[in-house]
Amino acid sequence: MELVVARVGRAHGLRGEVSLEARTDVPDERFAVGAVLRTDPADAGPLTVESARTHQGRWLVRFAEVADRTAAESLRGIELLVDVEDSVEEDAWYPHELQGLRAELGDGTVVGEVVGLEHLPAHDALVVREDGGARTLVPFVRAIVPVVDVPGGRVVLDPPGGLLARDQDADGDLGEPEA
Structure with a gap:
């Protein structure tokens, strides 16, 4: 690869x-x-x-x-x-190992697929194509991506509210009721 x-x-x-x-x-x-x-x-x-x-x-x-x-x-x-060959280090992955992994929440709900990795100044970000078609950058840090299971074909996300497009309504606001 x-x-x-x-x-x-x-x-x-x-x-x-x-x-x-x-x-x-x-x-x-x-x-x-x-x-x-x-x-x-x-x-x-x-x-x-x-x-x-x-x-x-x-x-x-x-x-x-x-x-x-x-x-x-x-x-x-x-x-x-x-x-290169696939990474043998723990907690280190090449972009080609991440592409195509299923992105899911902790409860197993599938939210999309990893389509890439972007190198940003502060940290890397997974590029996730959500099931609705939105392209979302997910900070690739342990707090938000606690599980990377390459053999199992998945990453588990624990996103803060509003990070995923599926958590927003048509106006782009968080799907929370108004007071």
Whole structure:
């Protein structure tokens, strides 16, 4: 299975370095000198890491195939990929392991399906397509997603009131009676 480990950002300097939006817990391994990364779209790569360093909290990488700033600018938005097996760590899942899982409440009521994972500044969020068609971002924290059962094909949600579209009426208000 392919895993996105970074998205190429802006060019840095004149020698072909680019900044990376890292999406990996092991950037030292993924961006090690000599590492070969596939790309999406595929025709932009593969790219071989020639040098890598951090600068002001961001990864700056130069690829052997990129000679100058102009070539570096053409990579902006390209995703860098690696092949991975399923995660063996407890409480760690790759996006492909979560996609397609049934989203249900603690009482077993099915509310939809996990269709993705978004990396937000504060924390990750599960993207759930509710049975009614609404796309809902569910904070991927233990308090709201207490159970991830990949072998069982489900996640259990304990959402606060109003998080799910099904808890709102047609006006977008919570379905609570007026006083």
